[in-house]
Amino acid sequence: MYSTLTTELSTGIFIITINRPDKLNALNKVVIEELSLAIEEIYTRSEIKSAIITGSGQKAFVAGADINEFLALNAAGGKALAQKGQDILFTKIEKSPKPIVAAVNGFALGGGCELAMACHFRLCSDTAKFGQPEVNLGLIPGYGGTQRLTQLIGKGRATELLLTGNMIDANTALQYGLVNYVVPQDELLNKTRSLLDIINTKAPLAITAVIKAVNAVFDETKNGFDVEINEFGKCFGTADMKEGATAFLEKRKANFIGK
Numbered sequence: 001m002y003s004t005l006t007t008e009l010s011t012g013i014f015i016i017t018i019n020r021p022d023k024l025n026a027l028n029k030v031v032i033e034e035l036s037l038a039i040e041e042i043y044t045r046s047e048i049k050s051a052i053i054t055g056s057g058q059k060a061f062v063a064g065a066d067i068n069e070f071l072a073l074n075a076a077g078g079k080a081l082a083q084k085g086q087d088i089l090f091t092k093i094e095k096s097p098k099p100i101v102a103a104v105n106g107f108a109l110g111g112g113c114e115l116a117m118a119c120h121f122r123l124c125s126d127t128a129k130f131g132q133p134e135v136n137l138g139l140i141p142g143y144g145g146t147q148r149l150t151q152l153i154g155k156g157r158a159t160e161l162l163l164t165g166n167m168i169d170a171n172t173a174l175q176y177g178l179v180n181y182v183v184p185q186d187e188l189l190n191k192t193r194s195l196l197d198i199i200n201t202k203a204p205l206a207i208t209a210v211i212k213a214v215n216a217v218f219d220e221t222k223n224g225f226d227v228e229i230n231e232f233g234k235c236f237g238t239a240d241m242k243e244g245a246t247a248f249l250e251k252r253k254a255n256f257i258g259k
């Protein structure tokens with residue numbers, strides 16, 4: 001049981017809803033720790049095939065890290081906050097063996113934009129707004145924002161957003177490639193679920209291999225082409241590859257077991 005999140009699981013899709021609507025779902029210490037535990041559930045529970053992260057209420061996905069916690073921190077404390085958050089949550093989302101998708105239902109600012117960007121891809125409502133307003137507070141992003149925003153939308157656009165602190169609307173986010181779809185707010189979860197329903201019919205080990213290989217593009221310690229070759233090879237050792245190829249040749253639907 002979580003105090004700042006609600007979770008539900010149906011048809012293999014685990015929906016995590018950040019539930020502090022009166023504070024626009026801002027990420028305080030408890031939210032970060034509970035999100036980390038919820039992500040751990042995705043890693044470990046076999047009945048979960050994929051997940052959605054969204055925010056409660058109509059207004060915000062997440063309006064940032066909780067600014068109330070900032071004034072007590074010195075330089076070492078700030079560094080530790082960023083390090084811990086990246087370790088227990090943001091990197092953990094990115095490296096999840098199962099897809100985690102952000103359904104951005106409103107403001108995604110600061111840590112909220114960073115949370116969405118740590119997910120494997122993003123959809124948003126037509127009311128969503130994205131931004132990295134940390135410079136307004138004398139700060140920069142600490143949960144991967146300077147890196148992932150640049151990876152996702154390119155250096156020029158990312159630097160402009162990071163330096164101005166300006167927000168962009170949903171259609172600009174779509175044009176920039178920050179989100180894959182913009183939909184009316186009341187269709188956001190259904191649209192997100194419909195994509196995960198497709199993904200959940202595929203071979204789970206192949207899904208994990210795709211995530212690993214794509215992540216390798218942005219990991220300077222790895223050669224992504226080598227990661228792809230290795231993962232491709234490993235797929236040939238799976239029962240699901242035999243089933244997928246056999247099912248195709250027998251003109252029937254594959255029944256994958258994740259082995």
Ligand code: COA
Binds near residue numbers: 022024063110111
């Ligand atoms: N941390 C802590 N509290 C936050 C918060 C944050 N990041 N973002 C919003 N809140 C709180 C507000 O303090 C307010 O609480 P209160 O009712 O107890 O006063 C409540 O959420 C509602 O926010 P409010 O500012 O009244 O809503 P608004 O519609 O006027 O403005 C925003 C919405 C998102 C533009 C505005 O809340 C905002 O700029 N938030 C901070 C964004 C930010 O800088 N994030 C990066 C942090 S590193």
